[in-house]
Amino acid sequence: MxxxxxxxxxxxxxxxxxxxxxxxxxxxxxxxxxxxxxxxxxxxxxxxxxxxxxxxxxxxxxxxxxxxxxxxxxxxxxxxxxxxxxxxxxxxxxxxxxxxxxxxxxxxxxxxxxxxxxxxxxxxxxxxxxxxxKPNRAQQTVLDAIDAIGFRLKKADTEMLPARHRSGRLPIAQELEYSPNGTRFGRKLDELEVVLLQDETSLDVLIQVDKSVHNLGSLFADLTGTDESTHRLSYDVSDLTSGRIQQDVERLIERSL
The missing domain is CATH 2.60.40.640 (Immunoglobulin-like)
Structure with a gap:
């Protein structure tokens, strides 16, 4: 007992x-x-x-x-x-x-x-x-493209994703913050904020180009509104290539500056 x-x-x-x-x-x-x-x-x-x-x-x-x-x-x-x-x-x-x-x-x-x-x-x-x-194949393809453009990962945090961006995915998402690493964009922007939203067949890349330093998590804050500086690139994971993503991201940055 x-x-x-x-x-x-x-x-x-x-x-x-x-x-x-x-x-x-x-x-x-x-x-x-x-x-x-x-x-x-x-x-x-x-x-x-x-x-x-x-x-x-x-x-x-x-x-x-x-x-x-x-x-x-x-x-x-x-x-x-x-x-x-x-x-x-x-x-x-x-x-x-x-x-x-x-x-x-x-x-x-x-x-x-x-x-x-x-x-x-x-x-x-x-x-x-x-x-x-660790990144899966699709995620690594995106990360390689961003590295190739000349950005360095500065920090990452996970936050709650606004409901309208979940679409059956997890209610949380990770924000990756990059700083320009001696590239042609170095003097034009302070950081690039990236969120990867993936399911079995597709991958959305949410990107915000920041021309001035502001608080962590700003991309999540902007997702709740209609900030035009936040962009979405959508891909089919079956035909994802680093070259295509690199071209798309570079074009997006240039339009945003």
């Missing part, structure tokens, strides 16, 4: 450890791993095993910028409760689809996997594992 009481407050209770096959992933790809559940000092009933795919997003609280957790996806790994005996080990493999528009792991952007056990009348054990989100 005493052991059961201790386990209910987390002492000698079941533990969880998620082991990823590879911590690297891409938007639109998959993340594979195995959840290891080890029993504690007494038998316990595990109602659910949850996998949370989390990231950080920036927003304001009392007019001050802060970062909070956003759950991109929540997956239940078991359909029915199960018992885990003392020191017993169970292994549950999983595959999670990485949603398009998951923030890339650059600058301030961080994502991780959180695993939780739902145990009735007890402290729920959990485990966190960092992941590295």
């Amino acid at each position: 005493f052991k059961k009481l201790l386990s209910s407050i987390g002492v000698g209770a079941a533990t969880v450890d998620t082991r990823l096959a590879d911590s690297n992933c891409q938007p639109g790809g998959q993340l594979n791993g195995v959840v290891h559940v080890k029993g504690g000092n007494v038998e316990q009933s595990v109602d659910r095993i949850y996998i949370f795919f989390n990231t950080l997003y920036k927003h304001e609280v009392n007019d001050k910028p802060t970062y909070s957790t956003f759950t991109i996806e929540k997956v239940s790994l078991n359909e029915a409760p199960f018992l885990i005996g003392p020191n017993e080990v169970k292994e549950i493999p999983f595959t999670i689809h990485v949603p398009y528009n998951t923030p890339l792991s650059v600058s301030q952007s961080k994502s991780w996997i959180e695993t939780g056990l739902d145990i009735a009348q007890a402290v729920d054990p959990k485990d966190e594992d960092a992941i590295v989100v």
Whole structure:
């Protein structure tokens, strides 16, 4: 009885450890791993095993910028409760689809996997594992084009996307801020702000050309209005080329200056 009481407050209770096959992933790809559940000092009933795919997003609280957790996806790994005996080990493999528009792991952007056990009348054990989100082929094509023009990534933040720009996508989006790196645009603009919105077949590139420095997140602010300095380039991912994007972005910048 005493052991059961201790386990209910987390002492000698079941533990969880998620082991990823590879911590690297891409938007639109998959993340594979195995959840290891080890029993504690007494038998316990595990109602659910949850996998949370989390990231950080920036927003304001009392007019001050802060970062909070956003759950991109929540997956239940078991359909029915199960018992885990003392020191017993169970292994549950999983595959999670990485949603398009998951923030890339650059600058301030961080994502991780959180695993939780739902145990009735007890402290729920959990485990966190960092992941590295790398650009998929379509995204890398855009990033290569911007690099080729002569821009350097300065910072990146993830914010809530205005509802009219979601179209079934995630409600968050990552803004990439670039500064000119000794190019012909260096004396004409301060920064280039880019948001990539992708689904299975298409990729939209939202671009704002800034001729004067202003606060972070201005592209998101402008998306809520009708600012003409924010432009949208739309592509089919099946015929995306760096040369085409480079030409389109250069032409857009020149028209905006």
